[in-house]
Amino acid sequence: MILRNSNIIQVHSTRFCRINISSICPSYAPDGNGRGKKRSKKVIKLVPEYLLKKRKTYQAIKATQAKLALLEKRKVTKGKPLKFRRLEDFLKDCHKKHRDETRIRRADHRPAAPLPPEKNKLAFAMRIREIKGVSPKVMKVIQMMRLRKIFSGTFVKINKTSIAMMKMVEPYVAWGFPNLKSVRELILKRGQTRIGRRRVPLTDNALIEQHMGKAGIICLEDLIHEIYSVGKSFRAANNFLLPFRLSVPRHAARDKAGLMKDLGNPGFRATDVNSIIRLLN
Numbered sequence: 001m002i003l004r005n006s007n008i009i010q011v012h013s014t015r016f017c018r019i020n021i022s023s024i025c026p027s028y029a030p031d032g033n034g035r036g037k038k039r040s041k042k043v044i045k046l047v048p049e050y051l052l053k054k055r056k057t058y059q060a061i062k063a064t065q066a067k068l069a070l071l072e073k074r075k076v077t078k079g080k081p082l083k084f085r086r087l088e089d090f091l092k093d094c095h096k097k098h099r100d101e102t103r104i105r106r107a108d109h110r111p112a113a114p115l116p117p118e119k120n121k122l123a124f125a126m127r128i129r130e131i132k133g134v135s136p137k138v139m140k141v142i143q144m145m146r147l148r149k150i151f152s153g154t155f156v157k158i159n160k161t162s163i164a165m166m167k168m169v170e171p172y173v174a175w176g177f178p179n180l181k182s183v184r185e186l187i188l189k190r191g192q193t194r195i196g197r198r199r200v201p202l203t204d205n206a207l208i209e210q211h212m213g214k215a216g217i218i219c220l221e222d223l224i225h226e227i228y229s230v231g232k233s234f235r236a237a238n239n240f241l242l243p244f245r246l247s248v249p250r251h252a253a254r255d256k257a258g259l260m261k262d263l264g265n266p267g268f269r270a271t272d273v274n275s276i277i278r279l280l281n
Contacts, residue, residue: 093133
């Protein structure tokens with residue numbers, strides 16, 4: 001090292017150390033002769049934005065599928081959950097079944113109920129009680145009347161057999177004689193039929209004519225008249241109609257058992273069934 005101070009020149013010996021230049025300057029790379037040369041910069045290929053979005057969407061789909069598969073696997077391995085029932089529930093069902101069997105056995109020894117006047121050919125039956133734990137005979141009659149769900153109703157032709165059937169399910173079904181206004185309102189508002197596996201509302205006369213044209217029913221008015229007058233094609237018209245799903249007011253007054261007070265007791269209600277139809281339609 002040489003220091004210059006006015007006219008004096010001093011020379012001092014210094015030690016030299018090796019320094020890795022490449023650690024200081026990454027772009028520096030020595031060649032075979034020890035000389036350094038700068039490295040060429042790597043060019044990063046850009047990925048189009050649509051491809052990035054496609055990859056992200058695909059990853060999200062695969063993650064969702066994996067999650068669903070895991071949940072399905074847990075569900076299969078877990079099996080059906082055990083339903084715990086108290087002893088009181090079994091005793092209650094057994095008591096209800098025994099009561100139905102006793103009532104039916106006693107009714108067999110009594111004389112048959114007289115038929116209503118000839119002017120009352122049509123009845124409307126609706127289920128307003130739960131049927132859990134009932135007798136198998138009662139359950140079979142309820143299925144024949146198509147009253148599988150609570151607050152569902154169907155039209156019934158009055159004869160000796162139908163009267164006996166409704167007497168058998170009297171503790172669970174309210175029935176009576178509907179007037180023309182009730183029949184019309186039920187069919188116009190809640191009339192439905194089944195096409196394939198779908199429930200289709202009766203809003204198109206072409207649909208009625210297509211399925212009931214052979215019976216001479218081509219419109220809603222013909223269907224209403226056939227049901228109310230209990231004509232020759234009553235069975236076909238009644239089977240064409242699905243059971244009516246009646247609606248229950250959300251804030252209706254209920255008793256301790258959770259049943260509506262306004263509906264009253266089940267059984268024969270004569271013309272009072274029209275008020276129940278107005279309430280639930």
